[in-house]
Amino acid sequence: MSAPEAAIVVDDLRVVVAGTGHDIVDEVSFAIAPGEVLGLVGESGSGKTTAALALLGHTRRGARITGGSVRIGDQQVLELSRDQSRRLRGRVISYVPQDPASALNPALRIGTQLTEALEVHGIGGSGDERRARVAEMMREVALPDDPAYLRRYPHELSGGQQQRVGLAMAFACRPRVIVLDEPTTGLDVTTQAHVLGTVRELAAAHRVAALYVSHDLAVVGSLAARVAVMYAGRIVELAPADELFQAAAHPYTRRLVAAVPHLEGRRDLVGIPGRAPSPGQRPGGCSFALRCTMVQEECTLAMPDLRVVSEAHSARCLFAEQVRALVDERRGPAGVVAEPAAADSVLALNGVNAGYMGLTVVHDVNLGVAPRECLALVGESGSGKTTLARAIVGLHRERSGEILLKGRPLARAARSRPRDVRRSIQYVFQNPYGSLNPRRTVGQIVRQPLELFGGRSGREIDRRVDEMLARVSLTAAYASQYPDQLSGGERQRVAIARALVCNPEVLVCDEVTSALDVSVQAAIVELLGELQRDLGLAMLFVTHNLPLVRSIAQRVAVMSSGRIVELGPVDRVLQEPADDYTRRLLADTPSLETATA
Amino acid sequence: MDSAQSGSPSAGFHPRLGGLAGFIVRRLLLGLLVLAIVSVVVFAATQALPGDPARAILGRSATPDSLKALREQLNLNRPVLTQYGDWVKGLVTGNLGTSLAAREPVSTYLHDRLVNSAFLVFLSAIISIPLSIAIGAYAALKRDRLFDSSASILTLLLAALPEFVVGVTLVVLFATTIFPHLLPGVSNIAPGTEPWTQLKEMILPTLTLVIAVTPYVARIMRASMIEVLESEYVEMARLKGVPEREVVVRHALPNALGPTFQVIAINLAYLAGGVIVVEYVFNYAGIGGALQNAVITRDLPVVQALAMLIAAVYVVLNLLADVATILVTPRLRTRL
Numbered sequence: 001m002s003a004p005e006a007a008i009v010v011d012d013l014r015v016v017v018a019g020t021g022h023d024i025v026d027e028v029s030f031a032i033a034p035g036e037v038l039g040l041v042g043e044s045g046s047g048k049t050t051a052a053l054a055l056l057g058h059t060r061r062g063a064r065i066t067g068g069s070v071r072i073g074d075q076q077v078l079e080l081s082r083d084q085s086r087r088l089r090g091r092v093i094s095y096v097p098q099d100p101a102s103a104l105n106p107a108l109r110i111g112t113q114l115t116e117a118l119e120v121h122g123i124g125g126s127g128d129e130r131r132a133r134v135a136e137m138m139r140e141v142a143l144p145d146d147p148a149y150l151r152r153y154p155h156e157l158s159g160g161q162q163q164r165v166g167l168a169m170a171f172a173c174r175p176r177v178i179v180l181d182e183p184t185t186g187l188d189v190t191t192q193a194h195v196l197g198t199v200r201e202l203a204a205a206h207r208v209a210a211l212y213v214s215h216d217l218a219v220v221g222s223l224a225a226r227v228a229v230m231y232a233g234r235i236v237e238l239a240p241a242d243e244l245f246q247a248a249a250h251p252y253t254r255r256l257v258a259a260v261p262h263l264e265g266r267r268d269l270v271g272i273p274g275r276a277p278s279p280g281q282r283p284g285g286c287s288f289a290l291r292c293t294m295v296q297e298e299c300t301l302a303m304p305d306l307r308v309v310s311e312a313h314s315a316r317c318l319f320a321e322q323v324r325a326l327v328d329e330r331r332g333p334a335g336v337v338a339e340p341a342a343a344d345s346v347l348a349l350n351g352v353n354a355g356y357m358g359l360t361v362v363h364d365v366n367l368g369v370a371p372r373e374c375l376a377l378v379g380e381s382g383s384g385k386t387t388l389a390r391a392i393v394g395l396h397r398e399r400s401g402e403i404l405l406k407g408r409p410l411a412r413a414a415r416s417r418p419r420d421v422r423r424s425i426q427y428v429f430q431n432p433y434g435s436l437n438p439r440r441t442v443g444q445i446v447r448q449p450l451e452l453f454g455g456r457s458g459r460e461i462d463r464r465v466d467e468m469l470a471r472v473s474l475t476a477a478y479a480s481q482y483p484d485q486l487s488g489g490e491r492q493r494v495a496i497a498r499a500l501v502c503n504p505e506v507l508v509c510d511e512v513t514s515a516l517d518v519s520v521q522a523a524i525v526e527l528l529g530e531l532q533r534d535l536g537l538a539m540l541f542v543t544h545n546l547p548l549v550r551s552i553a554q555r556v557a558v559m560s561s562g563r564i565v566e567l568g569p570v571d572r573v574l575q576e577p578a579d580d581y582t583r584r585l586l587a588d589t590p591s592l593e594t595a596t597a
Numbered sequence: 598m599d600s601a602q603s604g605s606p607s608a609g610f611h612p613r614l615g616g617l618a619g620f621i622v623r624r625l626l627l628g629l630l631v632l633a634i635v636s637v638v639v640f641a642a643t644q645a646l647p648g649d650p651a652r653a654i655l656g657r658s659a660t661p662d663s664l665k666a667l668r669e670q671l672n673l674n675r676p677v678l679t680q681y682g683d684w685v686k687g688l689v690t691g692n693l694g695t696s697l698a699a700r701e702p703v704s705t706y707l708h709d710r711l712v713n714s715a716f717l718v719f720l721s722a723i724i725s726i727p728l729s730i731a732i733g734a735y736a737a738l739k740r741d742r743l744f745d746s747s748a749s750i751l752t753l754l755l756a757a758l759p760e761f762v763v764g765v766t767l768v769v770l771f772a773t774t775i776f777p778h779l780l781p782g783v784s785n786i787a788p789g790t791e792p793w794t795q796l797k798e799m800i801l802p803t804l805t806l807v808i809a810v811t812p813y814v815a816r817i818m819r820a821s822m823i824e825v826l827e828s829e830y831v832e833m834a835r836l837k838g839v840p841e842r843e844v845v846v847r848h849a850l851p852n853a854l855g856p857t858f859q860v861i862a863i864n865l866a867y868l869a870g871g872v873i874v875v876e877y878v879f880n881y882a883g884i885g886g887a888l889q890n891a892v893i894t895r896d897l898p899v900v901q902a903l904a905m906l907i908a909a910v911y912v913v914l915n916l917l918a919d920v921a922t923i924l925v926t927p928r929l930r931t932r933l
Contacts, residue, residue, distance in 0.1 A: 107852050
């Protein structure tokens, strides 16, 4: 597979935990040709960042590269001395980090940091030459190149601008290889589209071999010609992007693709039960065997080798050919999204404005959510969608206009609302790592609303807590655990159980899946949809993820700069958007359809 | 939003020095308010001190007539508010009153002692600050290695010792028992001579204060530096090929100093008070001795003047620390 013209060849790379010797990454091999973008996809903990950093001969504290080779041209990266690898980094192979806000030095001006990239490698003889080069780099990433702009500090730039500075820095020395580690995670879709475009152009223009690491299949699909899928530290499948999405030969890839929300065609998302084994707990055989629906006895005997199923397509599965030939089961059943009952809105907003210290960020919002209906509220960061959601539950008090629950106006602050009103409207927060009290057990967390809203005996409460935990697919054993013993998805289930335990009528979900992996996101959305149907909830589902809306909501409201710019049935809005902003948002959203088209 | 980036940067986006100057002025005004409140507390506290200054001055055998005359002379029988008003007026105009015991203006009485104490604190500061920053930063660079673990144990040990124990131990070590007469154990600095002409006398008191301050600052610096060294921007600097030396000096140190400045300020302010004990151990003629004598002799003007002075030192040092933090943290500058 190491084509002679490849810019970088990785062979049998192995990275372990320094103390224990447990493998974080093992048997990773691939090659990238000049001008090619290889996608590396994996969920959190799959070892994708560790593998990416190892290409520069670098590991984070506590990890060690113990085997394999990385060859760029005629240089063996892993055999270089400290000084040699310093000279390699940034000049021959460069790195674009995930979070530009924390990867740019807050105490140095961006111009200084850009110039430094040139200085340390002795590029550009004089200060003037370097300044000219920096200006050229800034133009390449579509940023202003005037001295005043270069004198800015990182915090004076938006997230998208910061990431472009990161790109400019990475391309500064015209490297042969560039490693991009989730560079668009955390950016809005519009900004993401711009950044992805820049990456595509620069890689092609300078014939740079790029490794694009991401958890987002759709993003990778829109950029990379070939995609490698990582699971539990190993590449389980490597294939051309369109083939991977349509005829994956590894069961994990199939499930992953099925978990990605699609822009076209309503369908249910299917999550992957269980979680990936972490280093030190990986089984002897196939590491996906525990979660695989097609598992056979042979699978647990030894780690399968990568099998070539067609030219340029290989998978680490004993039954790769059979999996590949499977009928397309990746599309879940056509979604049964309940039709809203023709009833009056249980929650209604009339001319709601909200703001911070006199600055209005939500303008004149009119919305209604019927019983048994899920209304999605979609917008980019800063659009005011979270402020609106918080105003509804009474966590944001600076608002005017009417918010009605079953026709009765609600007080601004949750604490001034009657107890029964508070019980009726529940909230699930974005970040399950911050919304659960770390000092209380799951049982205590879920039972608190019941105790608060009263009316039940101790035994009834116990029974209800067990019932609710079972409802969100957690066993009773979880009740005695603390949040830090749980994974992100499990935590979010606890948060959902806490919100639903006292039978609310309205559930407000604020970006509840944005901190989760796609397979977990799919499972949470699956669960929320099911609960909403069964319990007849009115749900306001706040998200920035347009394709996700398809899988859960009947109607969608698109929010931009604090205003609802479009409101209508999901199918209509996604297929024939009436508003320019919605159209732009749709165009900028990467999806598997546009990736494989 | 990205679309806004194409134009020229707006003027308001940039830190102006006016912002910093404005900040300093605001903080100075706030500092004056703090001092005004402190003055009330100090005055009330000295009023509440048990005992009568007039009797303290004249002794037990004083006649009621002489006590009355002295009270008259000292304005002690005027209403408390008037006394406070006169005192504050004096403070503002620089007239700190007359020492009851020394019978000379407080400012004259304290001048030389103040110079002595200030020099002692200054000497301790210019040694301990760079030393502790260097120790902390180096320990962070050598994390979990021999230097780090020994520095960690040593700083913890020294931080746990009160300064009079450190002072006495140093005297035993270098002046009396182990190496007798190597260094003077008593710092007799004759009144009227500048302390910087008698550096040998300064060594032990300075060393005591350095040992009192360095461990705290070094530990904070180590923690701050470790956090910065683990940060993504330091990793990024390494990944773009910046030599390790520059990674430390240019990328890590400036960011690690911000939090450390605050701790340095607290420790220096503590020195201004902690100097009292050390001066006592070494019989050093500074404000420590003056304060102690003044409390014993009920020399209220001196006690009040010193209390106000120490409060002013706290205010100024905290302001300096905040300004220094702002100077190394651009993000804070914009918010001014």
